[in-house]
Amino acid sequence: MSPAPYRVHRLIQDLNRDPRLVDTFMRDPEAVFQVYGITENERQLLRDGAPRALMTLGVHPNLQMKFLRIRASGGGGPSPLESYLRDLEQG
């Protein structure tokens, strides 16, 4: 599987770092796609957003995780570490 073009990875990396870009993306993804030069084929796969579509596009696994999380919750969500962090707090 070929890696996705860097423009796709750059978009997701920026989404991961910029909450304002996430807000814009959630409101108007097409405008953000345009800024990053995302092609129509790439847009279709990103609009789909399913793991299989992201793999087909060749998105880096770490960036797939970030894109899935951003799409699902705008970047937030519960922590899978919750019970362990409580345990550590208790010593």
Place this chain on the structure above:
Amino acid sequence: MGAITGAFAMSHVVFEPEKCPDKAARVWAGMREIARRIQALDPDLLVIATNDHLNNFTLALQAPFIVGVADEYTPLGDMGIPKVPFPGSRAFADAFVRFAAAAGFDVARAEEIAPDHGFAFPNLVVNPGGRIPVLPFYINVANDIPPTPARVWALGGVLRDFIARERAAAERVVVLGAGGLSHWLCEPEQGRVNEVFDRMVIDKIVSGRGRELASLTSEDIRRDAGRSGLEVMHWIFAAATVPHARGEEIFYESMPEWITGMGGLALTP
């Protein structure tokens, strides 16, 4: 001369225990046991070899080896990890980078790192309250072209030599390789765990044959442990700092429920 008084390796994250409570409990107990052993050694410095998950070091600039040289670090806070600062060691880090350069390794220096779970979670587990200063040592296995196991092994030896030759006699250092084991995160094989590979890695390291892992290629590891399984490089690094040491497996669980093999070991220098 300083001394490496302990070397350990373990996975660098856990997940919700509900899907597999018994396995999760054994994994967590194993991690807490490694924490207990590290704290009992009372080191002056803790080296944690791990990887960033494209949070600090993105695909924009892909350096193979990066050392944190800051006086203090604040976690990124991913996965809900508290953003509580903990101390680094600029003097140790800078001296190591200079030593490594003379030994043929041009290691990148990083002033600004907000460690993600790859560093922050194991540090939180084994170094509660951040009492032990740390050296964040990043092996950039997220790169499209990662460093080879042979280079990772050699650089572990450079750290060993640096501590032995350059550090004060009373300085005690513990090394923890954090990550792995096999997992195919966001790949078509996601959910697969290669217990045979994972146990091979553990067995070679605890029997003092970690050097044999240096003959693997990155492609070998990707094939047998998944792209994310390249985190086993951190275990190879830790083993290389105490190359003839033997040790013991602390825990291993094949956990398709968490889409990964989870393990931990301790080496006695």
